[in-house]
Each structure stands twice: as structure tokens, then as C-alpha cells.
Amino acid sequence: MKYFVVDAFAEKIFEGNPAGVCVMKDWLSDDLMQKIAIENNLSETAFAVREGAHYRLRWFTPGGEINLCGHATLATAFVIMNYYKKELSSVQFDTMGGLLTVNRIGDLYELDFPAVPSKEYPVTEQIIEALGVTPIEAFINRDLILVLESEEAVINANPDFVKLEKLPDGLGVCITAKGTEYDFVSRGFFPKLKVNEDPVTGSLHCSLLPYWAKRLDKKEMTAKQVSKRGGTLYCKHEDTRVKMAGKAALYSIADLYLE
Template sequence: MIQYIVDAFAEQLFEGNPAAICVLDQWIEDDLMLKIAQENNLSETAFTVKEGNGYRLRWFTPGGEIDLCGHATLATAFVIMNYVDKTLNNITFQTLSGELIVKKNQDLYEIQFPSYSLISIEVTKDMEKAIGFRPLEAWMGRDLVCVLQNEEQVESATPDLQKTKELPGMLLHVTAPSAVFDCVSRSFAPKFNIPEDPVCGSGHCHIAPLWAQKLKKDKIIARQASRRGGTLQCKINNDRVELAGKAVLFAIAELFVTNNKRNVDE
């Protein structure tokens, strides 16, 4: 089995968010996909199989399968368009979050995702204890989004990961307005054995619509202020979020694992 490792939402190697990509002929057992994800120990490992004119795509963290991952979708499209079928300029993926379309625009990969509906919730002492700063606002979608006072708080935050696990939502995102970009954010996923996600695409399906509403604009330049860092160009269109970014290949490897074939519908 061939596996690619790609830095997504990256201008150059060693920035953005790395993802492992396995392009399969047929599906393998879920348990094996999880073990590969755990062995890689990256925030996401993506598995894809060609179906008709498109591909079915699944994402695994070291803690289990998830319903949406932006950077691994971008990385998968990059691999297919550059190493599997160079004639393609767009790909339709079938996923747990529905149909996702990726278009190649020169060196940018543009992906349309469903945006998450956000509900304003009460800021609690548990949030303050977990983050180390008291949020100005808290919003709930699939994940918890906490708005901090400024980008310095976002950059210096060192959340207590055990306390973060006790907060609502799958992931925790902290965000604030930025002097250079429209917003700056960081993403934490200890419930999935990921202390910090370097660049979180699905997180920006929460963050971008929030700042679009606050700033009254439909195009957002977002910066993920992790150690690796990454920039996302976001466009909001009703209930969809378009994320665009670049990708860089880091490695191609052969995995020596038993390929137990199965039907994805079983």
C-alpha cells in the first residue's frame, strides 16, 4: 500500500498541517485504517477509493473516524491530481459530510464545505480554567469556539488538555481579531489524542462564518497561529464555506500491512 504525506495549507515544507493519504483500490477494514492512523500519529490520515467518476473519502484521527477534515481533503485532492490522475482539475468526494468538490486553480486547491450553525452559549469558569484566559464569547457548533480578547492571548494560550476534554464540543478553537489577517486562531483536539491541530480546515467551517458575520464581509483571510502556522483563504456563501490553500509533498512510502478487503457498505 502506497502512502503519501502532504503538508496542507502550506507555502513550503514544514508548515501547514501534515496529513497522510492512502489511495486504495478497495476498502480495508476499519480497524486497520485506525491502526495506520495511530501509527502515523498525525492529526489525520485519509483513505480514498475511486467510485464511478469520483472518490469516496474517509478521515481517521489516532482516536477514531471523524465526519469532516479540511486539510486532509485538500491533501488528498493534491495527491490524486498530481500523482494518480494528472488530467483532473476537479474532484468530487463522497464523505460522511456529504459531497465535497475540490477545484484546482493554478497552485491553489479550493474546497467547498458545509458551514456549521453556531449557537451562542454562556461563558463558564470551566472554559476559563481550561484555556487560561476568560473568553469574551463562546459559540457551539460541532466544536466549541471561544473568542478571546486579542491575538496575543490566542498565541500565548497553553490550554490544560485534561480540562479541555471536559468542555463541550469535539474540538476547542480559540480565536481573536488580527492586525494583519482578519482573524487568528488555534485548535485543540485532546479528545482525539491530538493536543493541537496545526491547521484545522473543519474548524474554519466554524471560525470563518463567525468572523464573516462579525466583520460583515464574505471573504476572510484566516491565520492559524500554531507553531507550524498556516493561512486559509475563506469565502462564505450562505451555508457553504470555501477554503483555499496550497500543498507540498513531504514523502511517499510503502506500507507493509495486510490489505483485508471489505465492502464499504457492509
């Protein structure tokens, strides 16, 4: 079976977020897909099968299947449009997170995702101790969103991942602040999924965009996830939808030998 690794939200390889991609004729068992994700040891491995007019898409982390993933969706669209269906400029995916669309616009791949609302959340001593810095605001959706005072605080944060994993709420933990060169910056941590820091996380921006659109009074923004690899997202907030565009770079094509 063909297996691709694509760096998503990347200008060139070794930037952005690497995702494994398998485009298949038929589904593998859940157990086998999980084992492949563990063996790959990337933050996500995406599996796609053509079903009618759309592709069905599923995402597996080393710690289990998840309901929404941006960078692996971009990577899968990149693979389909460049190696399977070169005539396509748009791909739709049926997923656990709903119907998702990726449009190719020049050398950018634009994700059309649902906006994710957040509720206010108390800044607890457990959060402060795990993060090593005191957030000025906190919100909860699928993930815990922590707003810090400055871009510098986001870049310099050195959380305790063991303590982050023990936080009672939030699948992941995101820290964010207003940017200097970019409209806002962020980092994302997912120790509960065996991924301490995710390089670039499209799904986090489904809730970051509504927050920063309101705070900055802007509909179009450029975001930077300031992980070690780093990644740039060109974003639009459109009421109940968010659009996130980025480039992608192919790192490898391999064969998986599965019994």
C-alpha cells in the same frame, strides 16, 4: 500500499498541517485503517477509493474516525491530481460530511465545504480554568468556539489539555480573535482525539467563517491559524457554503507493508 504525507495549507514543507493519504483500489477494514492512523500518529490519515464518478473519502485520527476534515481533504485532492489523475482540475468526494469538492486554481487548492452554524454557549468557570484565559464569547457546534479579546491572547494561550479533554461539550476547542495582518486568527485543540493542538484545521473554519463574515461584514477573508507550524487560508463565505483555499507541499511517498 502507497502512502503519502502532504503538508496542507503550506507554502513549503514543515509548515501547515501534515496529513497521511492512502488512495486505494478497495477498502481496508475499519480496524486496519484505525491502526494505520494510530501508527502514523498524525492528526488525520485519509483513505480514498474511487466509486463511480467520485471518490469516497474517510478520515481517521489516532482517537477515531471523524465526520469532517479540511486539511486531509486538500491533501488527498493534491495526491490524486498530481499522482493518479493528472488531467483533473476538480475532485469530488463523498464523505460523512456530505459531498465535498476541491478545485485546483493555479497553485491553490480550494475546498468547497458546508457552512456550519453555531449556537451561543455559556462561558463557564470550567472553560476559563481549562483555557487559562476568559473568552468574551462562546459558541457550540461539533466543536466549542471561544472568542478571545485579541490576537495576542490567542497566540499566548497555554491551555491545560487534561482539563480541556474533560469539558462536557465540543469534540474540539477553538480559540479565535480578530487579526492584525490577517482578518482573523485561530488555534484548534483536540485532546479528545489524542491531538492536543492541530496545526491547521479546515473544518473549524466552516464555523469560523460565518461568524467572522458577520462580525467583519466581509465575504472574502484571509485567515491564519497561529499554531507553531502555522497555516494560511484564503476564504470566502457564500451563504450555506464556505470556500477555503491553500497550497500544499509533498513531504514523503512511502510503501506500507500490510499483511
